Amino acid sequence: MPDSAARVLRQFRQVFNAVKSHFRQVEKVAGIGGAQLWALSVVALQPGIGVNALARAMDIQQTTASNLVRALVAMGLLTAERKGEDRRAVQLRLLPAGDEVLRRAPGPFSGVLPAAIAQLDAEALTRLEADLALLIALLRPESGAAGMPLAQL
Numbered sequence: 001m002p003d004s005a006a007r008v009l010r011q012f013r014q015v016f017n018a019v020k021s022h023f024r025q026v027e028k029v030a031g032i033g034g035a036q037l038w039a040l041s042v043v044a045l046q047p048g049i050g051v052n053a054l055a056r057a058m059d060i061q062q063t064t065a066s067n068l069v070r071a072l073v074a075m076g077l078l079t080a081e082r083k084g085e086d087r088r089a090v091q092l093r094l095l096p097a098g099d100e101v102l103r104r105a106p107g108p109f110s111g112v113l114p115a116a117i118a119q120l121d122a123e124a125l126t127r128l129e130a131d132l133a134l135l136i137a138l139l140r141p142e143s144g145a146a147g148m149p150l151a152q153l
Contacts, residue, residue, distance in 0.1 A: 018112055018113075030105035032105075038058060038109050041110070042057045050089050058110075058149065059147070077094070
């Protein structure tokens with residue numbers, strides 16, 4: 001393996017380990033997974049949000065968001081109520097237990113990688129996006145992988 005390839009591999013290991021370490025810390029302190037914590041934080045900021053809007057806010061698939069919501073409701077951290085004119089639409093609200101989880105959980109709630117990416121300037125993001133597209137083309141990952149939260153990988 002060329003030295004440059006080995007250095008890049010080590011950089012990916014640092015990224016993956018930082019992400020993994022953050023999610024372990026979240027689970028240890030908050031008692032829930034990283035994706036669940038992020039979902040709770042989105043609902044806390046947008047009371048009454050629906051599952052589809054939650055999925056868009058987290059940039060995940062709607063079925064993944066539904067599964068997160070189902071688990072959070074079962075844990076007593078969220079309510080999912082059908083109110084208003086459209087009885088098919090669910091409105092999500094944080095329960096006091098969910099608020100307590102958010103208070104004790106380490107941030108950033110979205111995870112360390114999304115938070116770090118958000119700090120990059122437009123030029124760096126453009127370069128990174130192009131370079132990662134080349135790598136992804138070589139890896140040929142499953143089509144649904146892009147819509148799955150990192151905490152669930």
